[in-house]
Amino acid sequence: MGISDSALLRQLDRLRMRVRTARGLRPGETPIPRTSQAWGIEFESYKEYTPGDDFRYLDWHALGRLDQLVVKTFTAEREIPYHLFLDTSASMRVPAIDQKFAFATTLIEALSYIVLANNDTLRIIALTAPEKGRLPFFATPAFRHHARFFRIPPFLAALTPAGKTYLRESIRAYLNQTKEPGVAIVVSDFLVEPSQYEEPLLLLRARGYEVKALHVLGAAELSPTRLFRRGKLYDVEEHGERWITLTQAHLRQYEAALRDHLATLQQFCHRHHILYARVSTEQSPIQVITDVLTRAGLLAFR
Amino acid sequence: MGILNPSALPLLTLLGILVLIYLRERWRKRIEVPSLLLWRAVKEDSLRVRRFLPDLLFFAQALLLLLLIGGLLHPYRPLVVTTLQGNRQILVFDVSASMQAREGRTRRFELALDQAKKVVQALGPLDEAMLISVSTKPQLVSGFTSDHRHLLHLLETLTPVDTGTNLGLGIELALAQRDREGRQAQIHVFTDLPQSALNLPATQLKDLVYHRVGRSDDNLAIAALRLYQNPFQHHSQARAYVLVRNYAYRTKSGQLLISLNDRQIFRRDFTLPAREVTSFSVKGFEGAGKLVAQLNTEDALDVDNQARAWVTERRQRRLVLVSPVQALHEELERVSRAIPGLLLTTMTPEAFTPSALDAQDIVLFHQFVPGAVVPANSLYVFPPPDNPLFPVLSEATDLTILDWREAHDILHNLHYVEAIPLKRARILALPSWAQVLISSRTQDGEVPLALTGEKDGHRVVCLAFDLGKGHLTNSDNLTLLLLFLNTLRWLLPPDPTVPVIVPTGETFFLPAGIAPDSIQATLPGGQTRSIEAGAVEIDQVGEYRIKGSHYNAVLYANLFDEAESDIGRREDGSSFSTSVAATPPPQELRHTVPQEFGRLLYYGAAGLLLLEWLYALWRYRRAGAP
Numbered sequence: 001m002g003i004s005d006s007a008l009l010r011q012l013d014r015l016r017m018r019v020r021t022a023r024g025l026r027p028g029e030t031p032i033p034r035t036s037q038a039w040g041i042e043f044e045s046y047k048e049y050t051p052g053d054d055f056r057y058l059d060w061h062a063l064g065r066l067d068q069l070v071v072k073t074f075t076a077e078r079e080i081p082y083h084l085f086l087d088t089s090a091s092m093r094v095p096a097i098d099q100k101f102a103f104a105t106t107l108i109e110a111l112s113y114i115v116l117a118n119n120d121t122l123r124i125i126a127l128t129a130p131e132k133g134r135l136p137f138f139a140t141p142a143f144r145h146h147a148r149f150f151r152i153p154p155f156l157a158a159l160t161p162a163g164k165t166y167l168r169e170s171i172r173a174y175l176n177q178t179k180e181p182g183v184a185i186v187v188s189d190f191l192v193e194p195s196q197y198e199e200p201l202l203l204l205r206a207r208g209y210e211v212k213a214l215h216v217l218g219a220a221e222l223s224p225t226r227l228f229r230r231g232k233l234y235d236v237e238e239h240g241e242r243w244i245t246l247t248q249a250h251l252r253q254y255e256a257a258l259r260d261h262l263a264t265l266q267q268f269c270h271r272h273h274i275l276y277a278r279v280s281t282e283q284s285p286i287q288v289i290t291d292v293l294t295r296a297g298l299l300a301f302r
Numbered sequence: 303m304g305i306l307n308p309s310a311l312p313l314l315t316l317l318g319i320l321v322l323i324y325l326r327e328r329w330r331k332r333i334e335v336p337s338l339l340l341w342r343a344v345k346e347d348s349l350r351v352r353r354f355l356p357d358l359l360f361f362a363q364a365l366l367l368l369l370l371i372g373g374l375l376h377p378y379r380p381l382v383v384t385t386l387q388g389n390r391q392i393l394v395f396d397v398s399a400s401m402q403a404r405e406g407r408t409r410r411f412e413l414a415l416d417q418a419k420k421v422v423q424a425l426g427p428l429d430e431a432m433l434i435s436v437s438t439k440p441q442l443v444s445g446f447t448s449d450h451r452h453l454l455h456l457l458e459t460l461t462p463v464d465t466g467t468n469l470g471l472g473i474e475l476a477l478a479q480r481d482r483e484g485r486q487a488q489i490h491v492f493t494d495l496p497q498s499a500l501n502l503p504a505t506q507l508k509d510l511v512y513h514r515v516g517r518s519d520d521n522l523a524i525a526a527l528r529l530y531q532n533p534f535q536h537h538s539q540a541r542a543y544v545l546v547r548n549y550a551y552r553t554k555s556g557q558l559l560i561s562l563n564d565r566q567i568f569r570r571d572f573t574l575p576a577r578e579v580t581s582f583s584v585k586g587f588e589g590a591g592k593l594v595a596q597l598n599t600e601d602a603l604d605v606d607n608q609a610r611a612w613v614t615e616r617r618q619r620r621l622v623l624v625s626p627v628q629a630l631h632e633e634l635e636r637v638s639r640a641i642p643g644l645l646l647t648t649m650t651p652e653a654f655t656p657s658a659l660d661a662q663d664i665v666l667f668h669q670f671v672p673g674a675v676v677p678a679n680s681l682y683v684f685p686p687p688d689n690p691l692f693p694v695l696s697e698a699t700d701l702t703i704l705d706w707r708e709a710h711d712i713l714h715n716l717h718y719v720e721a722i723p724l725k726r727a728r729i730l731a732l733p734s735w736a737q738v739l740i741s742s743r744t745q746d747g748e749v750p751l752a753l754t755g756e757k758d759g760h761r762v763v764c765l766a767f768d769l770g771k772g773h774l775t776n777s778d779n780l781t782l783l784l785l786f787l788n789t790l791r792w793l794l795p796p797d798p799t800v801p802v803i804v805p806t807g808e809t810f811f812l813p814a815g816i817a818p819d820s821i822q823a824t825l826p827g828g829q830t831r832s833i834e835a836g837a838v839e840i841d842q843v844g845e846y847r848i849k850g851s852h853y854n855a856v857l858y859a860n861l862f863d864e865a866e867s868d869i870g871r872r873e874d875g876s877s878f879s880t881s882v883a884a885t886p887p888p889q890e891l892r893h894t895v896p897q898e899f900g901r902l903l904y905y906g907a908a909g910l911l912l913l914e915w916l917y918a919l920w921r922y923r924r925a926g927a928p
Binding site: 234 | 334
């Protein structure tokens with residue numbers, strides 16, 4: 001996979017990230033709706049002059065007509081810091097036929113391209129299992145220019161999904177090191193107990209991040225008959241085994257459990273104003289980016 | 303349906319192995335999933351999953367295995383094949399001496415030959431025939447052949463021989479060949495013998511097409527020529543008897559001529575009534591040599607009108623006695639003085655040296671056996687214990703003779719064998735090269751009292767009882783003396799200059815050690831014949847000369863066969879068949895042949911492999927080719 005396809009790149013050039021509340025401290029090119037500033041390009045409103053305001057923005061016509069000192073205000077434009085969290089646990093590599101991890105890295109690449117094209121700040125954080133003497137994540141430096149995009153694919157290519165899922169520990173460790181909040185996009189299969197993903201997502205919210213959950217599902221997870229009919233299932237993270245025969249009744253039981261799991265995650269996100277988007281490896285990356293993510297509100301056309 | 307190679311059946315166990323491989327793979331194989339979180343809702347079913355539930359790939363592999371094993375089994379299905387086959391005939395042709403009998407201007411042989419040719423000429427193009435000629439032994443002249451011209455040629459090459467016939471054996475051979483390859487053949491017999499002479503069951507006789515030829519009974523024959531002369535007799539003491547028989551059913555006249563070394567010594571004209579016999583005696587021969595009896599008469603069969611014998615020149619025979627018993631020395635000297643031509647040398651064992659045997663004919667060892675086998679015919683009497691030649695087990699006294707080989711030359715004309723006095727005898731273990739001549743019996747089983755045999759090319763006789771103490775010359779023990787003299791006679795080496803008298807139909811074998819390659823036989827007619835496998839078939843009356851670089855011998859072959867000379871055979875009512883029935887048309891034969899189709903199974907296996915490969919390729923391209 002990858003986004004080297006020129007057709008995909010052309011599609012990405014037409015897109016931008018949709019931001020609701022997040023903003024950075026640095027001026028940038030992302031207009032912040034309902035937020036004004038004393039300087040800028042796009043006129044937004046007037047405000048009563050207060051000492052210290054820049055005289056250059058006094059509206060002399062209003063002073064002549066109304067004999068009031070008012071100054072123009074402009075729509076604020078800020079640089080948005082983006083934090084793309086990628087789950088690199090072992091569950092992202094199975095079932096192998098789904099190629100979930102490759103799919104997820106493609107999405108990360110595409111989002112990175114869009115972010116950098118918009119001159120925003122970007123960091124990619126690979127969430128890993130905690131090990132002694134090492135932080136439970138790998139993170140890129142903050143990239144600010146689209147020319148830096150080409151440092152991203154090698155970083156992603158070097159990642160290998162392995163180990164258990166430690167969303168909570170990894171995100172907490174990252175937040176301890178980062179002061180500037182922004183947009184946090186968590187790309188994961190979320191195949192953990194709700195307590196495992198609720199706490200880190202709420203933590204991000206509490207730290208002022210605009211949180212977006214990108215749920216990657218494999219085609220074989222949605223339809224397990226593609227994978228097997230009967231056999232010994234092996235949990236690559238917990239190393240448990242379970243003999244399963246995929247009868248119609250069992251299949252219905254699985255699908256019900258999957259629906260419950262997805263509904264729980266989705267309801268949690270809605271309840272806590274977290275944007276939730278579900279993508280499947282059945283879909284093509286270009287379809288996901290131009291259709292699924294735009295409809296979900298993560299991306300918008302320029 | 304059947305299989306030609308059942309030894310491949312055990313390969314079917316490979317199917318079981320395939321099932322085991324599948325089960326093992328099922329138990330071993332794990333399906334990796336990201337998490338069992340969602341599968342906890344599904345009931346675990348370990349028993350059902352572990353059960354062997356074949357999938358399509360298993361069926362494909364099992365089918366592939368079955369096809370390969372099926373090919374190895376060489377399966378076949380019976381195929382009915384119809385072929386057009388001609389009839390088969392077996393011609394059994396009698397070529398014995400009586401077939402030479404004249405019938406008017408021709409011979410019985412030619413009459414039978416004409417009949418056989420008619421049978422061959424009546425054969426259809428697909429018909430096959432086999433030719434067997436019969437004299438004393440049957441001979442397969444040609445196997446089944448449809449080359450009728452070749453068969454006629456083979457018939458032309460047949461010639462009658464001067465031997466008797468064993469036609470029954472020839473017919474047995476034909477009967478054995480009759481049902482070969484599931485095709486029944488008809489047997490034609492061409493002979494002058496009546497069917498009653500064949501000694502075959504009536505069930506077999508009724509299947510024969512019998513072509514009997516010859517009606518004449520006109521034959522006067524020399525039925526026997528006997529010359530009585532033992533090795534110690536002078537030729538003037540020899541006596542010859544000629545037996546002449548009239549086989550015709552009418553009175554016949556003839557003239558008997560006897561010549562010695564081609565010089566006529568006897569001539570007698572005679573007249574014999576029908577079926578009568580007369581004998582002529584000749585004695586007082588003036589010398590040794592070839593004795594020929596010739597019958598001059600007008601009859602149908604010539605081959606039995608002559609006979610040959612040999613008057614032997616007496617020559618010195620040397621006998622050495624080695625014995626520690628002086629009484630036996632004296633006794634044997636008395637015996638030797640009474641036998642002209644026997645030269646006796648006596649010595650004690652202490653004086654015995656191997657050089658003492660030079661130019662000796664017979665050696666007699668009494669109570670003594672030398673360390674090595676002597677290079678001469680030898681008689682061992684009462685061998686001592688611990689001798690190297692005859693292992694002595696024990697000693698017995700007052701034994702009674704219970705059994706003996708009456709037909710042996712040593713016991714010829716010996717009527718009271720049980721009268722031989724036995725005081726002491728050694729109990730001998732029978733050597734592997736020897737045979738029991740006279741035996742007794744003890745509690746331990748049969749005990750040999752006299753043994754004969756041949757060791758290292760020399761005749762050996764062993765008497766386990768003692769001859770000593772005046773037994774030989776005692777008039778009460780005449781049987782013992784005759785046994786002793788018969789033994790000496792049997793031990794005398796043959797004179798190579800004396801011709802061997804052989805009846806026709808027998809086989810003469812070259813002595814051991816004579817290579818047949820350099821030897822040729824000159825037949826009575828003057829033809830020469832190389833000797834095969836060291837044997838000469840004697841099938842003509844007359845004189846055979848066998849010549850080689852190191853071996854020469856003369857054989858006199860005589861035909862004294864009443865069955866052949868009695869050419870009339872009126873006692874039988876067999877019909878004389880002359881017509882030849884037309885052979886039936888070729889018959890349709892339906893037989894089943896196994897049609898093997900194992901190769902088709904191999905093709906099926908190859909096709910299945912190809913299909914699997916194409917399917918896998920299709921799946922690979924569909925699933926994933928980047």
